[in-house]
């Protein structure tokens with residue numbers, strides 16, 4: 001599926017909610033940086049991380065195939 | 067171009083990230099509210115967001131509608147005045163549990179009794195978050211607060227039952243984990259005329275969480291996932307299995323003439 005994960009690092013507080021509840025395990029928390037790392041391959045663009053991020057730091061854009 | 071629906075309604079001149087602690091559920095409730103408003107197709111000039119004082123009550127400072135950030139416990143009184151002056155405006159009232167049913171408890175029951183057309187969203191974190199963790203009227207029995215070090219010996223209020231008993235036309239409960247249901251219930255409440263209450267359970271890692279051994283934001287959401295049960299399943303649960311669990315879903319959805327409609331009719335009928 002064609003999608004784009006936009007991550008606004010300066011808004012992210014590193015709470016880990018996006019990673020904990022991603023149904024595909026597409027997000028891991030970088031322990032050093034304290035920020036999420038997204039695996040576009042695994043992501044199914046369900047949008048749950050965007051819905052649950054308390055800081056509006058993730059946006060999942062689905063691009064419809066032409 | 068806006069990044070998404072939530073960003074579309076954020077005030078551009080405010081500093082982000084917002085003031086709430088890392089992982090605080092309040093941010094999730096706020097975005098659910100914004101999506102529901104967008105879905106309802108309301109013009110931002112026809113929407114007002116009113117709050118009292120508390121962490122939750124910071125909401126109006128961040129959202130680009132008509133907003134009033136009032137005094138602790140009095141949001142519903144200000145909102146009532148606003149609604150009477152601007153009957154066509156959709157007035158959303160955001161309150162913490164302390165704000166809504168502690169200091170503001172009297173306003174809550176009378177706004178419900180009058181069926182004021184106000185859309186209440188209670189951010190219920192079961193504690194006074196902003197002032198450091200005093201027990202609120204919704205702190206569950208046995209749970210800890212800075213004023214209940216050995217566990218709360220009081221019985222707690224069930225906000226949905228209270229709203230139902232005092233006359234609300236729509237009453238629902240969801241959590242910051244169950245975001246889709248939360249958005250759906252807020253959206254439904256916006257389409258109703260009369261006093262509506264959506265109780266949004268929100269996890270507070272810093273205050274309630276730290277005192278009650280759920281201080282990780284993720285743990286707070288797992289708690290919600292495991293302890294809140296949809297009404298249909300809840301109704302079938304035997305009494306002994308309900309211990310420590312809570313029902314969620316839509317509890318009231320009725321029609322009843324609201325105060326402002328009656329008031330406008332009265333004015334019309336008594337015109338010279």
Ligand SMILES: Cc1ncc(C[n+]2csc(CCOP(=O)(O)OP(=O)(O)O)c2C)c(N)n1
Pocket residue numbers: 119120121122123137138161162163164165166189191193194195196197202
């Ligand atoms: C008249 C008055 N009394 C007390 C306070 C102090 N005070 C500020 S916020 C608050 C409680 C906040 O708790 P809640 O409403 O549950 O919201 P939360 O911070 O948990 O979101 C209190 C007691 C105040 N500001 N005004």
Ligand code: SF4
Pocket residue numbers: 011012013014015016017018019035036052053054055056057058089
């Ligand atoms: S949920 Fe949001 S704030 Fe929390 S770690 Fe993920 S992107 Fe950052």
Ligand code: SF4
Pocket residue numbers: 021022023024025026027038042043044045046047048049050060
């Ligand atoms: S959109 Fe869904 S699958 Fe993709 S990263 Fe977010 S939660 Fe995971």
Ligand code: SF4
Pocket residue numbers: 085086087090091092121122191195196269270271272273274
């Ligand atoms: S004290 Fe609790 S409710 Fe207040 S911002 Fe922090 S986590 Fe949220």
